[in-house]
Amino acid sequence: MTTPAPSRGGALASQADISTEIAAAETAYQRAGVEETQPRLDYPAYRSSLLRHPTKDLHHADPETIERWAPCFGHRDVDPLEADLTIQHGGEPIGERMVVAGRVLDGEGRPVRHQLVEIWQANAGGRYVHKRDQHPAPLDPNFTGVGRCLTDADGSYRFQTIKPGPYPWKNHHNAWRPAHIHFSLFGTDFTQRMVTQMYFPGDPLFALDPIYQSITDAKARERLVAAYDHELTSHEWATGYRWDIVLTGSQRTHMEEEGDDA
DSSP, X not given: OOOOOOOOOOXXXXXXXHHHHHHHHHHHHHHHTOOOOSOOTTOTTSTTHHHHSOOSXXXXXXXXXXXXXXXXXXXXXXXXXXXXXXXXXXXXOSSOEEEXXXXXXXXTSXXXXXXXXXXXXXXXXXXXXXXXXXXXXXXXXXXXXXXXXXXXXXXXXXXXXXXXXXEEOTTSTTOEEOOEEEEEEOTTSGGGOEEEEEEOTTOTTGGGOHXXXXXXXXXXXXXXXXXXOTTTSBTTTBEEEEOOEEOSSTTOOOOOOTTOOO
């Protein structure tokens, strides 16, 4: 599993300009009175979305051709230790040790069993282990920031990791992404792969982040935020956060379009 490239490009603008654009989009949504639970693909405050969103009709792919090139795995290929991102190297990673757990459900609340769940994230300093990430924050030699697991019969997953730090990106002047963890759900083949992000409660950067704000429905945005869970927290070891992923229905978790990987 490789770490996808972080996306930090885009035209510079002032934070005031970005805040104005976010507020204008929110006002337009409220006036329309239409439920909009998925992000706008051409959201002006998110600069690169204007160039990266689809503008033409989608084309059907030949499933047999894709299956010949798509990755293939079995249950024995996913080691349970891959879900612990804190033990992948010779020493302890730096940062707040934490557990993230939850369930993957369909729109009727039924568990999605034996689903491959992958995560990737920045380290505690807000740096990805990727050659495109040149943010002048330290790399942690004991933290790569990638892991995976399979959901159990109840649709449950569990990771132990380090809480990621926020990082700058070049969308506008003084732009910082809220701390987040990327989640990938594989489905039954590569064409069903879905990607989303999990955030942490109370982040002061939410109101300033055009990626988060591109979901103009406030309740839908909140479904991307994990909840602190004291029962999941372990004594003198790790804090706990719980986050369920709903794949379909009115309460579904927002999933990204291809290319939205910041």
